[in-house]
Amino acid sequence: MSLQAAQAAPPVSMPADNAGAHASLWQRCRRWVLPLLGVAVLGLLLSHAHKVDWAGAWQALQRYSPWLLLAVLGLATASHALYGCFDLIGRRHLRHRLPWWRTWAIAVTSYAFNLNLGSLVGGIAMRARLYARAGLDDATVAQVVGLSLLTNWLGYGLLAGGLFAAGVIEPPRQAHIGQGALRALGVAMILLALGYVAACAVSRKREWAFKGKRLRLPNARIAVTQLALSTANWALMGTAMYLLLGQKVPYATTLSVLLAASIVGVITPIPAGLGVLEAVYLALLSGTVKQGALMGAVLAYRALYYLLPLAGGVVLYLFLERYASSHPGESEKEDEKKDEGVRPPEAPAASA
Template identity: 70%
Template sequence: MSDSDAMPFPDVQTLPGSGTPIWRRIRRWALPVLGLVVLALLLSHAHKVDWAGAWQALRRYSPGVLLAALALCTASHALYGCYDLIGRHHTRHGLPRWRSWAIAVTSYAFNLNLGSLVGGVAMRARLYARAGLDETTVAQIVGLSLATNWLGYGLVAGCVFASGVVKLPSESTLGEGAFRALGLLMLLLAVAYVLACAKMQGRQWKVRGRRVQLPSPRLALVQLGVAAANWALMASAMYLLLGGQVPYSVTLGVLLAASVVGVVTPIPAGLGVLEAVYLALLSGSVRQGALMGALLAYRALYYLVPLGGGLVLYVLLERYASAHPPPAADGNQELSPPPLR
């Protein structure tokens, strides 16, 4: 996943470009430099990869296994679409559920392949604006979606990392104890979010003349549950492609580690990052050819095939928006979120 977005605070009008000018300058140069370093390392090791073995592993997959993995990947994308339904419930905008879901699914497919600014933010903003929603409402939806994804990540990754099922490479600079502490911190952040939603329930803030507020604690729990299930589905597809050669918990842990590395590495679709992390953490458990075959199949089924579906959905959404222009006041009502039933 996925998910390759950075997590903002949910109810803000714009994604924070915050920090001191020094931090902005560091961030502007540090991330591209890190990306180039990672890319150089990947290219330097590319000739060591058993590509012939990977091709043989791909050819050995039965149609049934590939179809089952595709079904899991499709279910994950469909579940991600529910993130924007959470935003719809919270903001009480008037778009039909199917349209909100389709916008989220389309954006996710582009997000995975082209980066968060294109899919996660820009495409969502365009499609929701075409539907008649104002900027504040769109920002809340995007913020809640990103928060849902990464809070669910923190819940699942916290449990996996704190349990110690993922063994770091011996050359890793992060010790086993520090890794488990990181997992515990992630769990505490997820719990803190739910507690904050409970403590600040009903409290509102003014943003550009609109009232915004945190979700209810019940909706916060729904966020965690839906996102945790989505990360579990992603790992299930990879586990199936690996043929059960490593325990599911380990497959899940490696996927979570690869996902967070992909976030901080500015390479579209995390190209090569997923493969590098899996090779580093599982090279002693799975033959390199079989591992690369599973990774290539996963990238095709989870990234490339949904992109084709996303393109079709995007065209359909644009045509629907052209045929059904929104009323002037649609999506601009100032409403408080209802209680979750």
């Protein structure tokens, strides 16, 4: 082949890299995956509604004074609102461009679904859908979700570890764990929580590469904020249950049982931990509170902390979906504005 023919031949197109192919495939599938996820969530919500003891919850609520129920509902609302701040920590750390109110609303919505439908649907899938609709990329969403989950369990580790190490509750015989082992577990949980804060404060290596993505360790101020917000949130939950039990059980014991029930509910793959919360309270407090009053308190707590916020979560979810339809790619537009603001001026054209 002559040199002229080689130069005239069209260039051979090179195949795109795997990352580009995967991104293109996701863009094509997302228009179908996200609506199907919404239908699946609706189906789970309807199936869950048939398993709730609505009559028992209503009877339990009728036994309380309206002022007490209003106070507990206020604590539950404050707890859900505080949980929404967990994703704001991720927003500050990652510096993504989604507005703070939308970030907070996505976290509150996912928390309400998380409590009733499980962490896989509410804590992960719901967040992924709403953040994807807002225009955040998968890597940023994964880090926001990871930081939020870490925040939640940091406060749990500090509170539960302190209460377990202090020997506040006596584990039941069927738990197959002695008081000494429970105390040792509590000390380990405290050390893990404080060790994370110390690592954020003194670690020299701040970034790691994982599957082509950069993971950055938060600074000490963010770590302390994570610990403080999560601790306050768990304390609010314990206070709500303490009031529903008529203050007949010491607050430390009430909080310990709630923390124990929470971890059992996470381990048990049942939406909303149906039956788990009741079983743990019966096992640990049956000798302290009458069974009828105990079950009434648990059902009232489920109604005020789980079910009513879920109704608000559904409304907020519908609002976020509608807002996403009318404001597509909001975070991408913010990034474009930011890029335009720092773009250097064009060089003047050379004179002829």
